Amino acid sequence: MIVSFGERMIFLGLILISVSSGQGQECTTIIKNMEYSCFGRNLTHIPSSLPFTVTSLDFSFNFLISLHKCVFPLLFNLLFLDLTRCHIEHIENDTFYNVKNLTTLILTGNPITYFGPECLSSLHNLRKLVLVDVGLSSLQLQMNNLTKLQELRVGTNNIQSMSLPLFMSTFKDFSLLDLHANNISMITTNETAVFREIGRNMTLILSRNPLLYIEPGAFKDIYLKEFHIQSAFVSFNAQKECLEALAGLNVEKLFMGTYRSQWKVQVSNTSFLDGLCAFNFNEIYLIQKEWSDYDMHLFRCMINVTKITVKKAYIKSMKLFPFCCLKELHLGITFLSVVPVISHIPSLEKLVVKNNIPMTFNGISDLPLLQFVDLSGNLLILKDCCSQFFQRTPSIRYMNLSQNSEIGLVSKPFLGLDLLEVLDLHHTKLVVVFYFGCLRGLKNLKYLDISYTSITLTKQIIFQDLNNLTVLKMAGNSFHGDALSYLLQNLTNLEVLDISHCGIEKISRRSFFGTLKIRHLYLSQNKLMTLDFLAQPELKPLTSLYVDKNSITSISLHVLQKLPTNLSEFDLSSNPIDCSCSQTDFILWIILNQNILKQPENIFCKTLPPSSDLRATDFDIDSCVHKKRLTIALSLFFVTVVVLLSFLVYRFQFYLQYCCILLKGYRSPGQQECSYDAFVIFSSYDEVWVMNELMENLENGVPPIQLCLHMRDFQAGKSIASNIIDEGILGSRKIIVVVSQHFIDSAWCRFEFELAQSRFLMERNANIIIIILEDVEERKTKKVLGLHKHLKKNTYLKWSRDPLSNMRFWIRLKKAILDH
Incomplete structure (x- = not known):
């Protein structure tokens, strides 16, 4: 689709508007003053707030559009700069002058349409240049000054020729050219001239190019450290011819085949890999998705290699090819149902078979140099392991039989494997026939993993010969009785112990006697409640301890x-x-x-x-500290209260007596027969007025009103408090309070008034009649609890010697007393 200039300007304007809100965002500090990340902040400029000492800056996924000399502040210490997908279209001359000490520059994913001829000239120290997916069509870049360049990654472009500029023949440190996913279909002798001058430490990546033709001799006398040609041919015929044209090439590591994501393909010509015989390679890494109804001669051209790694291949059998130098054989997912017979490869030092499907193992023998054996994850069943499966292989030091189906261990199962240092049997069911001697003779063993092997560890599994053992993993098994107290005593060099997920409830203090070097102890997912064993001096070297997922409370x-x-x-x-x-x-x-x-x-x-x-x-x-202090304070307070309580009970016994009466059940005057119409509370100093005026006018009036007076009506021999409550408060319908200065000063009067108020609060009616005998200052009325408040809220009577007022006083008083 063709986009007009006007539409492009509108698009760029929209981008600038959309990112303007992000211009003020700060970058993330990775290492203060050294490493910063501005990834995806919608920035349109390099922040000026960056310190001049910064050495690494990730500015990817922002908006720069055009690079020129003023884009970068003065950052002479900057070594790493990532400008991935910043929408850069133009790079002007001297753009990187202010960051001229860069060693790594990444420009991946920018739609660059213009490179200034001198845009990279100031980067004299550049070692890695990444121009992946930037629209390049040629390797003829102006890089004359990049004499220290080591890596040039230009994958996913539209480059059609792998010809490097002639001046790069002087780049003696140049070691990697990544041309993956370009459009190279032909390679001629002229295009490879520079590679002959560079040296032997070169890695060349041509994967995912549509190679159709390579001129014979184009790679003659070229030495490559690594050569990647995965999925690099347009057809099987082209692959065969191109491989044959590589005659004279020497490769240390060859990566070829297809990628894991590609579909498998059926082929009729099984000799499509025969071209590998035309050149020399020392190691090969292969993923083969091709399959055939006929036998494919996969290893025919590999007889001189030292290492073969087949991650995936559709092979059903492995013939006895005369490998003369093979030291390592790695076989991943294949159609093999039997572990290959390799006894004919005396040079073999390492064997790895990880097929992840049920296989049969008939054993290997006569391999004097074999040191490393990994047969894990193949669902093997070995009934009588392990000596009979590894005969005359005295040099084995590493053996991994983990993640298989079942392994049976009989008496002296590792006879002849005296040099074994690592034995891994985890997640494989172990059938131990003779516990006592199952690990005998392994004096050099340093690493033993029998985790999740469905065995019960008893006192009979004695690690008596394992004096050099440093790592012991027994997780996921069970212990019989106190077997753990005996198992570890001979392991004087043990540093790592894993007994997680074993259902252990308690660990005896003697369990670690003799183990003086344990540094890492794994006890996760057990049932431990205490860790008292940690106080043992044998565990002083401990640096890491895992007791997660137990039952520890403290x-x-x-x-x-x-x-x-x-x-x-x-x-x-x-x-x-x-x-x-x-x-x-x-x-x-x-x-x-x-x-x-x-x-x-x-x-x-x-x-x-x-x-x-x-x-x-x-x-x-x-x-908790406050609670402890509070407990102490409360204890002291309690003692004080106990001491004072007796005094208070004695001092205020009448209050308590009144409370007891109330608790037993209060009866209002309406619920009981009252002996008196009114109980009079007054000071003895006002007795003359009470006798001459109050008693005379009320008791001798019509109708007569019976008053309760303490000096006349209280029962002899009964406590004053009881008389006040029984005869006065509860025995009278109304209560008359005669307020005077003497009343205010009398403690008994105040007490009687307080009791009267409690009755008032219970009945919620005006049973208290207050008579102001003489004026009392307001502040003094506050000395009597509730009196001032009562006078403010209730109507009271005031005594006066005026005849007219006196007449009204007695009429109102009688009415208040007789009113129900």
Whole structure:
């Protein structure tokens, strides 16, 4: 689609508008003053806030459009610059002058239409230049000054010739040219002239190019460290012819075949790889998606190699080719049903077969140099392992039989394998016939993994000969009784022990006797409740300890004080930690040692309900300190209260007596028969007025009103408090309070008034009639509890000697008393 100039300008304008909001965003600091990332910040310029000391800058996925000398601030220390997908179209001369010390420049994914002839001239120290997917059509770049260049990556462009500029023959450090996914179909002798001058340390990547023709002799006398030609031919015929044209080429590592994502293809001509016989290669890495109904001679041209790695191939059998130099054989996913017979390869040192399908293993023999054997993940069943399967292979040091189906171990199963240093049997069912001697003779063994092998470890599995063992993994098995107390005593050089997921409930203190070098201890997913064994001196060298997913609620203070001083990684996560005030020492230790705790954010408290997620590090220890102080204070307070209580009970016994009466059941005057119409509360100093005026006018009036007066009506021999309550408060319908200065000063009057108020509060009616005998200052009325408030809210009577007022006083008083 052709886009007009006007449409392009509109598009660029929209981009600038869309990114304007992001111009002020700061870059992320990776290493202060050295490494920064501005990835995807929608920036349109290099931030001026970057320090001049910055050495690495990721500015990918921003908007620069055009590069010129003023784009970059003065950053002479900058070594790494990533400008991936910044929409760069133009690069002017001297653009990189202010960053001229760059060693790595990445311009991937920019639609560059113009390179200034001197745009790279200032980058004298550049070692890596990445121009992937920038629209290049040729390698003829102006790079004369890049004499230190080591890598040029120009994949995914439209380059049609691999011809390098002649001046690059002087680039003695140049070691990698990546031309993957370009449009190279023909290679001539002239195009490879520079490669002959560069040297032997060169890596050439031509994968995913549509190679159709290579001129014979084009690669003669060229030495490549690596040569990548995966999916690099337009047809099988072209592949055969091109490979034959590589005659005279010498390659250290050859990568060819197809990619994993490509579909398998059926071929009728099984000799499409015969062209490999035309040139020399030392190692080959192959992914073969081709298959045929006939036998494919996959290894015919590989008899002189030292290493073969077949990640995937559709082969059903492996013939006995006369490999003369083969040292390593790696076989991945194939159609092989039997582990290949390799006894005819005396030079073999390493064998790896990972087919991931059920296979049969008939054994290997007569391989004096074989040191490394990895047959893991093949679902093998070996009933009588292992000596009979490895005869006359005395040099084996590494043996991996893990992730298979079943292995049976009989008496002296590793006889003749005295040099074995690594034995890996994890996730393979072990059938141990004779426990006592199953590991006898392995004096050089350093690494043993019998994790998840479905065995029960007993006292009879003695590691008595394994004095050099440094790593022992027994996770996912079970222990019979206290077998752990005996198993480790001879392992004086043990450094790593993994007994996770074994259902262990307790570890005896004698379990680690003799193990003086353990540095890493894995006890995850057991049922441990205590860690008292950590106080043992044998565990002083411990640097990492994993006890996550156990049942640990706390660790005692004496254990915490004796923890190994070198402990730098301690995993306590996923345990039901008891976060209570009784465990403040342990919780405080957790808070103060988060630097050595692994995943401290996953150390949760055991709480009710269990769903609440309270982290141990968030527990409020200060509240516990306050509680302890409060407990002490309350204890002292309790003693004080007990001492004072007796005095208070005696001092205020009448108050208590009144409360008891109320608790027994209060009866209002309407619920009982009252002996008096009104109980009079007054000071003895006002007795003359009460007798001459109050009693005379009320009791001798019509109708007569019976008053309760303390000096006349209280029962002899009964306590004053009881008389006040029984005869006065509860025995009278109304209460008359005679307020005077003497009333205010009388403690008994105040007490009687307080009791009267309690009755008023219960009945919620005006049973208290207050008579102001003489004026009292307002501030003094506040001395009597509730009196001032009562006078403010209720109508009271005031005594006056005026005849008219006096007449009205007695009428209102009688009415108040007789009113129900």
